Amino acid sequence: MAAGLGGDSVPAGTFPGFMTEGTLLYRRGEYGKALACFDNALKLRAEDKHCLVARSKCYLRLGDTENSLKDAEASLQNDKTFPKGLYQKAETLYTMGDFEFALVFYHRGYRLRPELQKFRLGIQKSQEAIVNCIGSPSSVKLENKEDLCFISRQAEGKKANQKLQIKLTKDQKWTKKQEPQRNPKVERQLLGELYADKAYLEKLLKDEDLMKSSTKQGIKVADMVLSGIAYLDTRTEFWQQQKPIYARVRERKLRQQRWIRDKKRKPAEVARYIVKSMEDIDMLLTSGSPEESCKKAEHVLKTIQGWSDDEVPNKNELIGNLHSCIGNAQLEMGQMEAALQSHKMDLEFARQNNLPDAISRALDNIGRVYARIGKFMEAIDTWEEKIPMAKSSLEKTWLFHEIGRCYLELDKAEAARNYGEKSLQSADEEGDVEWQLHASVLVAQVQVKLKDYRSAIMNFEKALEKAKLVHDDAAQKAIIIALDDVSRSFIEDLKERGREMTDHSLIDYDFSNENTDDDNFEKDREGKESEQGTENQEDEKENEDAKNDKEQGGDKEHESKEEESKRDDEESKRDGNESKKDKEEIGGDEKQPTLALE
Numbered sequence: 383m384a385a386g387l388g389g390d391s392v393p394a395g396t397f398p399g400f401m402t403e404g405t406l407l408y409r410r411g412e413y414g415k416a417l418a419c420f421d422n423a424l425k426l427r428a429e430d431k432h433c434l435v436a437r438s439k440c441y442l443r444l445g446d447t448e449n450s451l452k453d454a455e456a457s458l459q460n461d462k463t464f465p466k467g468l469y470q471k472a473e474t475l476y477t478m479g480d481f482e483f484a485l486v487f488y489h490r491g492y493r494l495r496p497e498l499q500k501f502r503l504g505i506q507k508s509q510e511a512i513v514n515c516i517g518s519p520s521s522v523k524l525e526n527k528e529d530l531c532f533i534s535r536q537a538e539g540k541k542a543n544q545k546l547q548i549k550l551t552k553d554q555k556w557t558k559k560q561e562p563q564r565n566p567k568v569e570r571q572l573l574g575e576l577y578a579d580k581a582y583l584e585k586l587l588k589d590e591d592l593m594k595s596s597t598k599q600g601i602k603v604a605d606m607v608l609s610g611i612a613y614l615d616t617r618t619e620f621w622q623q624q625k626p627i628y629a630r631v632r633e634r635k636l637r638q639q640r641w642i643r644d645k646k647r648k649p650a651e652v653a654r655y656i657v658k659s660m661e662d663i664d665m666l667l668t669s670g671s672p673e674e675s676c677k678k679a680e681h682v683l684k685t686i687q688g689w690s691d692d693e694v695p696n697k698n699e700l701i702g703n704l705h706s707c708i709g710n711a712q713l714e715m716g717q718m719e720a721a722l723q724s725h726k727m728d729l730e731f732a733r734q735n736n737l738p739d740a741i742s743r744a745l746d747n748i749g750r751v752y753a754r755i756g757k758f759m760e761a762i763d764t765w766e767e768k769i770p771m772a773k774s775s776l777e778k779t780w781l782f783h784e785i786g787r788c789y790l791e792l793d794k795a796e797a798a799r800n801y802g803e804k805s806l807q808s809a810d811e812e813g814d815v816e817w818q819l820h821a822s823v824l825v826a827q828v829q830v831k832l833k834d835y836r837s838a839i840m841n842f843e844k845a846l847e848k849a850k851l852v853h854d855d856a857a858q859k860a861i862i863i864a865l866d867d868v869s870r871s872f873i874e875d876l877k878e879r880g881r882e883m884t885d886h887s888l889i890d891y892d893f894s895n896e897n898t899d900d901d902n903f904e905k906d907r908e909g910k911e912s913e914q915g916t917e918n919q920e921d922e923k924e925n926e927d928a929k930n931d932k933e934q935g936g937d938k939e940h941e942s943k944e945e946e947s948k949r950d951d952e953e954s955k956r957d958g959n960e961s962k963k964d965k966e967e968i969g970g971d972e973k974q975p976t977l978a979l980e
């Protein structure tokens with residue numbers, strides 16, 4: 383049944399997995415595949431603001447500005463101050479050509495996060511685009527004459543442009559109206575290879591016979607030529623509005639060469655170069671090219687160090703940021719000592735210029751390096767210095783978790799449990815299920831170290847519930863294995879305690895009788911002697927009884943013999959009487975019954 387639901391079915395996978403895969407595909411330029419990953423992620427967490435921004439970026443890259451704007455606005459629905467959402471909405475509005483509203487949202491983001499360079503650049507490029515559209519205020523000179531004829535000229539120009547953009551009717555003339563002359567050099571730079579096509583179409587307009595002809599489908603050649611020219615004019619105006627934000631590759635190279643020759647650079651050009659370079663450095667690092675990222679960062683650092691403070695107002699902040707980028711790349715390459723020195727340089731610049739966010743970033747990175755090289759106490763000291771600078775419960779959750787893990791590595795279980803419980807509390811405040819999972823596992827591991835197996839089992843069970851909520855199969859398997867191990871340890875501990883209790887009871891009994899051993903020995907000896915005396919008396923008594931029995935036995939034999947002789951005499955007398963009686967009966971009356979028969 384679930385398979386038949388199609389797009390409404392819950393995808394097989396986890397939210398973090400889809401987010402990671404989508405981000406990687408986006409960085410590779412596979413925006414369609416990345417969009418599908420973010421769609422699946424949003425089926426698991428429909429209102430996740432980070433995922434909405436990521437999908438908005440994909441829509442924008444694919445040219446779907448309408449859906450891009452919808453996702454950007456949705457990311458701000460519950461949090462109007464979400465910086466990534468504000469920036470994405472501003473970028474989408476800018477791409478749609480709505481430069482005024484884009485400028486509004488760039489300003490909002492800049493007020494909330496002034497340390498982010500991208501908002502500053504957005505303000506500059508929006509202002510330039512507005513100036514390119516309507517001209518610089520200083521170059522506009524209005525003359526007060528009898529009527530406002532300049533307004534009517536603007537209206538006429540707008541109508542003329544609209545006529546170029548719609549399909550021409552049969553009644554319209556094919557000859558193009560006179561327009562203000564464009565600068566061919568600027569037009570050639572903007573159109574690039576398309577400039578030759580426009581020149582060819584304009585040449586065809588001069589061939590009157592060709593313009594009067596039609597194609598086999600009945601479409602006039604003049605209509606087709608004018609439509610093509612109108613499209614190229616529209617593209618030229620659009621690119622001119624955005625120039626020099628999205629200038630051509632050749633123009634960008636020429637501009638970079640001019641920067642080298644010209645000491646006096648425009649602030650907007652400097653800002654664009656810096657932001658583009660920082661984006662390239664980050665992209666190279668996240669795409670698995672730390673060597674290239676490091677080289678790029680070192681080159682940009684050397685370039686900026688040669689510029690004046692007037693050209694780069696936040697020069698020290700930028701230099702510190704580049705040291706941080708170099709340190710992150712060195713960490714990925716395994717150059718631990720070099721990475722540590724780079725992050726310490728970042729921290730030094732941040733403290734010199736009193737930049738709290740940069741100080742927090744540097745402390746974070748220094749702690750990571752210490753933890754990677756096994757210097758857990760140094761990592762703990764560094765991260766504990768960062769704790770007051772944490773701005774959100776989620777940041778504190780991660781920080782407490784890492785400190786607790788370092789204490790666990792140092793076998794300081796009590797301190798590890800303290801920070802593990804703090805991490806779990808911050809995760810509960812933030813409502814982040816994944817960090818609730820990580821913190822619960824940490825607390826349970828510490829409790830196993832402390833042999834508090836009952837509490838460890840409870841926390842592992844809580845972690846298992848969280849793993850099921852986020853559909854993390856690997857975490858579920860690992861927790862189940864850990865639960866089995868802890869249960870066995872718990873049973874063994876109970877058995878060991880039982881044996882210890884038995885041994886203690888026996889030891890207590892022996893100690894209670896220890897002082898009376900000598901008395902017992904004497905009592906046992908006296909008892910044995912008394913028992914032996916009693917046995918001797920019993921033996922003597924038995925011997926006497928035996929003698930008496932023998933004497934009594936002799937008398938009894940004598941008496942028995944006398945009795946037997948008496949019985950024999952009586953029997954012989956009885957027999958003599960019976961024989962006499964028989965003779966008398968035989969001689970008498972035969973009819974009378976005899977006594978023998980009776």
